[in-house]
Amino acid sequence: MKHADLLAKMTIEEKAAIVSGASEWESRAVSRLGISSLFFSDGPHGVRKQEGAGDHLGLNASLPATCFPTAATVANSWDEELGRELGEALGEEAGSQGVDVLLGPGLNIKRSPLCGRNFEYFSEDPYLAGKMAASYVRGIQSKGLYACPKHFAVNSQELRRMAMNAVLDERTLREIYLTGFEIAVKEAKAGAIMSSYNEVNGVYANESEHLLLDILRGEWGFDGIVVTDWGGSNDHVRGVACRSNVEMPTPGLDSARQILAALESGGLTQEQLDQCVDDVLDAVLTLSANRADHVKTFDKEAHHALAGKAARESVVLLKNDGEKPLLPLPEGCRVALIGDFAMTPRYQGAGSSVVNPTRIETMEGMIGEYPLVCVGCVQGYRRDGEADEAMKKTALDLAQMADVVLYCFGLDELSESEGLDRTHMRIPQNQIALLEALVQVNPNIVGVLSAGSSIEMPWQHCCASILHGYLGGQAGAGAMLDVLTGRHNPSGRLAETYPIRYEDTPAFRNFPSIERNSEYREGLFVGYRYYDTSRVRVQYPFGFGLSYTEFSYSDLQVEEDGVRVTIRNTGERDGSEVVQLYVAAPKGRIFRPEKELKGFAKVFLKAGESREVWIPFDDKTFRYWNVGTNRWEIEAGTYRILVGASVADIRLEAQIEREGTTEVMPYEAEAMPAYYSGMVQEVSDEEFTRLLGHAIPDGRWSGELTVNDAICQLYYAKSALARLVYRILTNLKKKSEAKGKPDLNILFIYNMPFRGIAKMTAGAVSMEMADGMVDAVNGHLLRGLKKIIVGYFRNQKKNKEYEKKLNG
Numbered sequence: 001m002k003h004a005d006l007l008a009k010m011t012i013e014e015k016a017a018i019v020s021g022a023s024e025w026e027s028r029a030v031s032r033l034g035i036s037s038l039f040f041s042d043g044p045h046g047v048r049k050q051e052g053a054g055d056h057l058g059l060n061a062s063l064p065a066t067c068f069p070t071a072a073t074v075a076n077s078w079d080e081e082l083g084r085e086l087g088e089a090l091g092e093e094a095g096s097q098g099v100d101v102l103l104g105p106g107l108n109i110k111r112s113p114l115c116g117r118n119f120e121y122f123s124e125d126p127y128l129a130g131k132m133a134a135s136y137v138r139g140i141q142s143k144g145l146y147a148c149p150k151h152f153a154v155n156s157q158e159l160r161r162m163a164m165n166a167v168l169d170e171r172t173l174r175e176i177y178l179t180g181f182e183i184a185v186k187e188a189k190a191g192a193i194m195s196s197y198n199e200v201n202g203v204y205a206n207e208s209e210h211l212l213l214d215i216l217r218g219e220w221g222f223d224g225i226v227v228t229d230w231g232g233s234n235d236h237v238r239g240v241a242c243r244s245n246v247e248m249p250t251p252g253l254d255s256a257r258q259i260l261a262a263l264e265s266g267g268l269t270q271e272q273l274d275q276c277v278d279d280v281l282d283a284v285l286t287l288s289a290n291r292a293d294h295v296k297t298f299d300k301e302a303h304h305a306l307a308g309k310a311a312r313e314s315v316v317l318l319k320n321d322g323e324k325p326l327l328p329l330p331e332g333c334r335v336a337l338i339g340d341f342a343m344t345p346r347y348q349g350a351g352s353s354v355v356n357p358t359r360i361e362t363m364e365g366m367i368g369e370y371p372l373v374c375v376g377c378v379q380g381y382r383r384d385g386e387a388d389e390a391m392k393k394t395a396l397d398l399a400q401m402a403d404v405v406l407y408c409f410g411l412d413e414l415s416e417s418e419g420l421d422r423t424h425m426r427i428p429q430n431q432i433a434l435l436e437a438l439v440q441v442n443p444n445i446v447g448v449l450s451a452g453s454s455i456e457m458p459w460q461h462c463c464a465s466i467l468h469g470y471l472g473g474q475a476g477a478g479a480m481l482d483v484l485t486g487r488h489n490p491s492g493r494l495a496e497t498y499p500i501r502y503e504d505t506p507a508f509r510n511f512p513s514i515e516r517n518s519e520y521r522e523g524l525f526v527g528y529r530y531y532d533t534s535r536v537r538v539q540y541p542f543g544f545g546l547s548y549t550e551f552s553y554s555d556l557q558v559e560e561d562g563v564r565v566t567i568r569n570t571g572e573r574d575g576s577e578v579v580q581l582y583v584a585a586p587k588g589r590i591f592r593p594e595k596e597l598k599g600f601a602k603v604f605l606k607a608g609e610s611r612e613v614w615i616p617f618d619d620k621t622f623r624y625w626n627v628g629t630n631r632w633e634i635e636a637g638t639y640r641i642l643v644g645a646s647v648a649d650i651r652l653e654a655q656i657e658r659e660g661t662t663e664v665m666p667y668e669a670e671a672m673p674a675y676y677s678g679m680v681q682e683v684s685d686e687e688f689t690r691l692l693g694h695a696i697p698d699g700r701w702s703g704e705l706t707v708n709d710a711i712c713q714l715y716y717a718k719s720a721l722a723r724l725v726y727r728i729l730t731n732l733k734k735k736s737e738a739k740g741k742p743d744l745n746i747l748f749i750y751n752m753p754f755r756g757i758a759k760m761t762a763g764a765v766s767m768e769m770a771d772g773m774v775d776a777v778n779g780h781l782l783r784g785l786k787k788i789i790v791g792y793f794r795n796q797k798k799n800k801e802y803e804k805k806l807n808g
């Protein structure tokens with residue numbers, strides 16, 4: 001133990017209590033020993049410290065903070081240095097507001113385009129996600145805080161996220177869903193990790209010995225604190241046994257009593273509790289000592305400028321057709337600014353990441369500062385998706401007056417939200433109807449997109465040019481205008497694939513889960529790994545993005561520890577290129593994707609300039625996880641080294657030989673044809689069983705509800721009253737959706753399991769009371785009510801007794 005002297009001074013009640021939160025955002029303090037609390041805050045793309053009483057969903061106002069572009073946006077920059085700068089700014093702002101641990105960045109992998117929280121996650125590729133996340137972590141922690149990458153692990157859907165079981169094989173777990181976290185922990189030394197809500201192969205992530213002890217702390221050497229997602233603790237005793245250190249937000253003292261009971265019964269050892277407490281003490285002492293170095297205020301203008309830089313570097317030019325492309329717009333160009341997003345920008349996500357920005361730019365407000373003649377700005381369509389012929393006519397009249405139409409459109413707030421998965425990949429139809437009408441009166445249309453994840457684009461032929469800003473933060477409007485006018489040459493490259501239609505995606509038949517189990521039958525073949533291997537045509541490939549200049553690649557040299565390549569700017573404008581390194585493994589004995597990203601570098605070149613770029617190999621370049629030997633190995637053979645501008649635009653190729661370590665072959669090719677071909681949309685039960693290495697678990701709902709079933713499952717409860725509650729909640733949910741803006745409180749309750757009520761009510765509800773609720777909804781009303789009533793008074797009495805012991 002690092003702090004054995006302090007541990008010896010703590011009472012057993014203090015130890016049991018300190019591993020749970022004291023309030024919505026704070027851990028418990030032990031004042032008599034000078035042990036302060038830790039203050040946590042959301043912060044994936046801006047600090048969200050609430051002004052008054054805290055609440056997990058951000059319903060209460062938060063302090064003003066810079067709203068930077070979302071992780072999904074910044075990932076398109078492929079710029080680790082930019083990530084570090086953003087991390088430093090986030091660390092400064094969080095420190096100035098008294099925050100110790102900043103929750104984020106999000107490291108979930110974009111398994112499906114429909115995950116409602118994709119705007120918070122970097123990429124479909126774990127290597128790119130991990131490298132960008134590590135850059136944020138380095139920046140945040142350079143300011144004396146802990147960064148807390150989340151959600152560990154395999155948290156890929158919002159629907160019933162607290163009552164869902166991710167079923168996947170060990171190789172997919174390691175290569176796709178853990179690699180990003182491994183990079184953030186081993187390379188950036190993240191001080192904290194947030195465990196996810198869901199089960200992974202039948203065990204809740206927060207109480208998984210395999211994830212938390214074997215891998216995180218054992219293999220990766222993580223020495224920080226593990227924090228539960230808010231309300232994400234299932235069995236607190238098991239969590240502590242697995243060295244999960246802080247149960248958040250505020251379960252009251254019921255959890256502490258469970259710890260004491262487990263110590264008495266032998267379900268938990270004193271050493272396990274002491275180790276958990278020691279980790280907390282180490283974080284408290286480290287971070288409290290750092291507080292003296294936190295800045296008291298931050299430079300709002302400088303941070304706004306940084307937000308603008310991040311947005312500019314992340315804009316992706318998807319299309320710029322014709323012998324004389326529309327972009328960049330010439331000086332004096334007469335433009336019509338059309339679209340609700342030009343007036344009320346969609347610049348951030350929804351849920352626990354919502355930031356109260358220090359200011360907000362709009363294209364309507366900024367366009368006068370650029371050398372364009374704006375003939376007018378109109379809304380064009382309704383945000384809620386309803387048709388409005390009067391708005392449409394006004395937009396068409398304005399379009400006829402302009403040389404070029406800047407059409408601002410995309411996904412609205414309801415389309416992407418925490419707690420809600422998308423049901424399709426389409427932009428609202430009223431926006432597309434207007435676009436199709438606009439092109440009839442003016443063919444010179446520049447589509448300016450805002451969305452946090454990939455979309456279907458069957459309408460793209462209506463646009464001569466398309467710029468995608470994703471969710472560009474508070475300075476996104478000026479950044480977009482910089483790119484439109486050529487002040488900045490676009491250099492963003494897609495961090496995810498844009499399929500032609502949702503039905504083409506690899507997890508189409510398995511996302512989201514129908515009942516309890518979410519089966520990851522696609523295995524390794526996520527995103528471009530599927531499209532590239534299976535030869536599925538896409539709209540825009542991973543890594544794609546155009547520029548106002550052009551680049552040539554030459555002189556590829558492959559060395560033992562990396563590659564060198566010369567990049568030349570052959571155009572007439574200065575600009576940046578993202579050089580991407582892919583590796584194609586030997587074919588035949590072990591199934592692999594066609595090629596995988598293993599390195600990248602962003603290089604700025606003046607017109608006519610050339611530069612040699614070095615991309616190193618690392619421990620992840622050639623490895624694969626061998627399920628037969630349960631370790632990382634290298635397959636012997638010839639590897640193709642591919643360097644290009646996207647996964648579909650390989651410019652140079654070479655080869656390198658590698659000696660192998662594989663003696664035990666993990667698979668039989670003839671028994672797993674879907675995985676050896678990459679055609680994984682329809683994997684049979686038999687083949688998925690072979691991939692898993694065991695029988696497919698039964699995830700069907702049947703019989704009575706349990707404490708781990710979600711409230712939205714009340715529709716089949718035996719109690720008529722419970723079914724009425726379900727209907728009321730469902731109607732409230734539908735009404736909020738009809739308004740065009742989700743009610744986050746309703747969504748959270750809708751997807752929350754009964755145990756969550758005991759974990760998020762500041763001690764007012766105990767697990768005994770939650771069990772009573774389950775009895776009641778299962779038709780045992782009297783028995784359930786008795787447990788609730790008796791449990792309430794028992795809980796109040798025991799809480800007072802425990803508080804008395806804590807207060808001496």
